[in-house]
Amino acid sequence: MIESLERRVGRSLEAFVKQLRCLTESPQGCPDWQPHLDSMQQEVSSLCDLIADAMLLQKLEAGKVSVRLESLDLYPLLESVSRHLINTKAGSTVRLVCEIDPRLPHVLADRELTEAVLTDLLARSMKYSDPGSPVVLAARSVAGKVFLQVTAQRFASPGDRDFATEVVLCCRQIEVQNGQVTCQHHPDGLQTVVITLPVAPATF
Structure with a gap:
């Protein structure tokens, strides 16, 4: 994990140096500056997310994040995280496809952590x-477990040799709930993150 983070930060620093070199070599006021500035801003945003995830991971490992396990109905939660992506502006293409089993049992999970992930x-x-x-x-749901999958x-960012270091850090929030996270690569180039949560005892 630490080596993966170091590689991720190293790539961002290399990208910064490359963009700075391009800026210094370009004539002042050149219209080609904007793409370089946009790329640098994207790297800044990505690194901010990475730092936030790393800090959260540190708190989780130190037991400083409160975990409140409860019998959780997933339907309102899934609707909450997907509604704004399905109800797009007129003329916009809906990119999110929801395939939700209508017979999902309640899970034993922390609402805030699961929703955040x-x-x-x-x-x-x-x-x-x-x-x-x-x-x-x-x-x-299969055999006393619920599987939440996001396939994309x-x-x-393109070219990242690691499997989304940021995603692995974020999903540590699932492991503290006695859940599991697995990552899958598909032959067609797609990737799937699978979150496994236990069914709440009262719903067996």
Whole structure:
């Protein structure tokens, strides 16, 4: 994990140096400056997200984040994290596809942590996948467990050799709830993050 973070920061620093070199070599007031500035801003935003995730991970590992497990109905939560992505402006293409089992049982989970993870995964998938590439949010239950899946073209910037270091950090929030997170690569280039949560005892 630490080595992955170091590589991620190293790539951002390399990108900064490259963009700065381009800016210094370009004539002052050149219209080509804007793409370089935009690229630098994107790296700044990405690094801010990474730092926030790393700080959260540190708090989780130190037991400083309160975990409140409860019998949680997933339908309102899934609607909350997806509503704004489905109800787009007129003329905009709906990229999010929801495949939710209508018979989902309640899970034993922390509402705020689970919602934060799903919100972050969907935001990253929309941000880094190509505009025409759909994102799939799926939920199903099997043998006393509920599987939440987000499938997308990418969860991190193109060329990132690691499997979305930011996503791994964020999903540590699931592990403190006695859940599991797995990441899958598909032959067609798509990637899936699978969140597994236990069914609440009262719903067996």
